[in-house]
Amino acid sequence: MSAPEPVAAVVPLPPRRSAALALAVALRPRQWTKNLLLFAGILFAAEIGDAGRWLEASAAFVLYCAASSAAYLGNDLRDAPSDRLHPVKRRRPLARRELSPRLAVAAAGLLLLLAFALAAALGWIAVGFLALFLVLQGAYTLGLKHVVLIDVMAISGLFVIRAAAGADAVEVRISPWLLLCTALLALFLALGKRRGELVLVGAELTPGRPVLEGYSLALVDQLVAVVAAATVLAYSIYTLTAHETQALALTIPFVLFGVFRYLLLLHRAGKGEEPENVLVSDVPILATVALWATACAVILLWS
16 A cells, blocks of 8 residues: 655744845745756856856846746736635735735836846847746746646746856857756656645645646656656766767766655655755755766866
């Protein structure tokens, strides 16, 4: 007999926060870890010693953090009524009415101005990538997140745009295989998030997102398994074909362990509903990412 799924408890609401603190929380700074992907171009082009490219990549990182936070404010403003019914999302500042809609709109506008100013400094292609990112993010907020399968594919697309924008910012070519790996890994995390939401909502018998009605644990588990295998396979092909050296294949065990560890957390600990929290709080995953990045940098610089 298989072990029962973990039951998630409703997260108690913290004490009410000041408007400034509520705004800081609404920007979702933990989600900024997604934008570290902007530095992938420097790493895989072996340009780690180029200070100018680090400055450009840092500007790209800041602009996507600003754009992402503006999008989160817009999303939370739109979803506040439904978030109040969710066992975890009810903690969000707009759902709790700690942050006024007017202040949220003003902050989002300023963040978008900052993002486009930085993108303009990097060039018109950077502006184009940012516009594409915001259009897809807006489409996701307004409707795509309610369409089964398209929702997770849209999330994957946002990660691909980040990776391509990071490479453009530092003027290096990025391998199509690396973009495919990015897309698959993002799809893996997005499906894991849906699984976590299904477990949470099912355990609490509370209203969930409409899109969850199109998923089931059995279906999501199958999709996660397929995408996990495809991610490892695509990364393996990338390490063997994209560079003059095949020594990057030595980093495949790090990717395997990271995927296995995340699957373990999904099934044993019931995590995944907030993947950004898992990625910054689980010590084995943090250590694996650090070792993987270090190994890639050393191998590429040496070769």
